[in-house]
Amino acid sequence: MRYLILSILFISFQFNSYAQLGKLVNKAKSSVAALTEDNTSLGLKEALNTGVTAAVSTLSAEGGYLNGAYKIAIPEDAQRIISVVKKVPGFQDVEDKLINQMNQAAEFAAKEATPIFVSAIKNMSFTDAKNILFGKDNAATIYLETNTKKELYTAFLPVIQKALDQVNARTYWTSVVKAYNAVPFQRKLNPELDDHVNNKALDGLFGLIQVKEAGIRTDVNQRTSPLLKDVFGKQDKK
Numbered sequence: 001m002r003y004l005i006l007s008i009l010f011i012s013f014q015f016n017s018y019a020q021l022g023k024l025v026n027k028a029k030s031s032v033a034a035l036t037e038d039n040t041s042l043g044l045k046e047a048l049n050t051g052v053t054a055a056v057s058t059l060s061a062e063g064g065y066l067n068g069a070y071k072i073a074i075p076e077d078a079q080r081i082i083s084v085v086k087k088v089p090g091f092q093d094v095e096d097k098l099i100n101q102m103n104q105a106a107e108f109a110a111k112e113a114t115p116i117f118v119s120a121i122k123n124m125s126f127t128d129a130k131n132i133l134f135g136k137d138n139a140a141t142i143y144l145e146t147n148t149k150k151e152l153y154t155a156f157l158p159v160i161q162k163a164l165d166q167v168n169a170r171t172y173w174t175s176v177v178k179a180y181n182a183v184p185f186q187r188k189l190n191p192e193l194d195d196h197v198n199n200k201a202l203d204g205l206f207g208l209i210q211v212k213e214a215g216i217r218t219d220v221n222q223r224t225s226p227l228l229k230d231v232f233g234k235q236d237k238k
Contacts, residue, residue: 042231072103072106156202160194
């Protein structure tokens, strides 16, 4: 009888030990999963912050738009005005002057982008991060554009307007339009610069962020921290 009781106790002890071991294993697995989730989110946020910081820094610098791939050109509906007015005395350099002013205004506005991007990045969920990591090559850029473009447009517009005024672009453009409308036999036009410069400034910003994202995704040398190397290493193996 005593042996029977000892056997039962031994079996019970083993069963409890295995149960405890199972709990420990499951807990360890959960911890690893949680760590992986944390790493994925943190890695994507770091990558986005890196790309955003580089893009904003580049485009907000003097000549950032004007001298780069995202130079803002004269709006299409203004080209007709330019082609006519530059023949008028005093307006020969109207195209170059206007292009310089528009791009300078966009550079001023780009400085306002960082806090809006930071807020969107901070609110990113693990599901967002996972979908971005294993999504298209521009998935992070699309995420930012979806979550920030409307707010950025609203934030940029008064800055664009103020910047255009600082460089005398809107006053100058008004004089150009008046000169054009004074030319006989021309259809009267009055296109505005604000919306055009705003949209093109945003197109350039997201375009450069996409370039930075592609660099981190495809070039291990641009993964400048252990976390980026770890997280995007998973993408390489997908």
